[in-house]
Amino acid sequence: MKRLIAFLLLVATAPWCMAASEYEPLDPVYINLSDTASLQRGARLFINYCLSCHSAAYMRYRRMAKDLDISEELLKENLMFAGDKPGDLMRTTMPAEYAKDWFGVVPPDLTLIARVRKPDWIYTYLRNFYLDDGSPSGWNNTLFQNVAMPHVLYGLQGSQRLVSNSSEGDGKRIFRLEKPGTMAPEEYDNAMRDLTNFLVYLGEPAKLERYLIGVFVMLFLGGLLVLSYLLKKEYWKELH
Template sequence: MKQNMKKWLSVLLLAAAPLVAHASEAGVHLDRAPVNLRDAESLQRGAQTFANYCLSCHGAAAMRYNRLQDLGLTEAQIQANLMFASEKVGEPMRVAMQAADGKAWFGATPPDLSLIARSRGADWLYTYLRTFYRDESRPTGWNNLVFPSVGMPHVLWELQGQQVPVIKTVKNHETGKEEHHISLKLEKPGLLTRVAENGSFDQADYDKRVGDLVNYLVYLGEPAKVKREQIGYAVLLFLLFILVPISYFLKKEYWRDIH
């Protein structure tokens, strides 16, 4: 029994190793993403943000536009607000940009985002989209704390504003070496940045918009997850309250004459 437990724990640790390694490689704490696949309004806002800011470079070929009707959108709403690269509502959410152009402009073809939340993790995406900062040494003028030397520009900068790095040098007493820790400071506010009376910036609205986008990216990875869970709960209730009592009384009836 203990050997089986150790075996399964080893499998789980190996499965989680890539995400842990990637997060620790950047040395950045990952913030918890506000994922709620039952929040239809959040998913609708996330789909709109995806279509307006992501779909010009990144596709989601595993998702068809008409599948968004599961989120409570009508076909007319989808065509009016979300379809910019396709003509028919039954087509997949493909990117308009050619792969060769993407490689020439960014150094690599922008990946399809159908399964990005399952490969990277929701917390990674949520932190990544909030930690872009200005870096004139990069070809795009942007860098990222979670993904250093990233080739993707900050497409949401108009909403968030411009962050700049604040570098703090700390000497490691164990190794004797100096370590550079980077934190971010919002220098120029964006459309979703609130300015308080004391002059400080509140990015809560931007964080909420990014949370909606990440929520939608998680939905992209498995659109039927909520329905699958609902069916699972119904099956468990059926087994517990219907099949188990019937089986019990059948067992009593079967063994009544024997005992």
């Protein structure tokens, strides 16, 4: 029996151990879907910097505005491409054939990316672009070697060079900022947290409602418990 348990434990943990050793260390990010201001800032970054290449084609502008408390005027004036309507899906304006010509791959839809890649991965990815003279776009990424995506946020983060990578040496990545951007490093980290927060929301918008439903369900069950107890007392009264 003991041997069986040991075997089952081994089988259950083996894929996890293997997966862990395959990946680089990720920087943890604090996700908070009830932080509406953070989600709004993330939405603005996403629409200004990502939607030109990537779609979020399972989300409609109107649904996003409603969930994130964004007024329809603000949505129309600042957060939508000219010609789009609030009921439209969040599609990129870049035709897939052009993208394939320019980048060699079509930028993937990002609606579900935070579920596929996980928040820590995205947060680390967005902060780990570095200058690489050998790559076609001039950029590379420690999490995604030879990535076809250029560092579209370098104006904010600035441009950095990789001094040492985690696969070599002491397990730490070290960058050297060559040209600062418009944001200080902590400011950029916070902005990437907002953007990652928004991508998590995008992958599971119903999560916001689910939290609320969960609270109602617990209250309902609590009430039911009290009623059942009183009922039980009532039934057993005569028998004692």
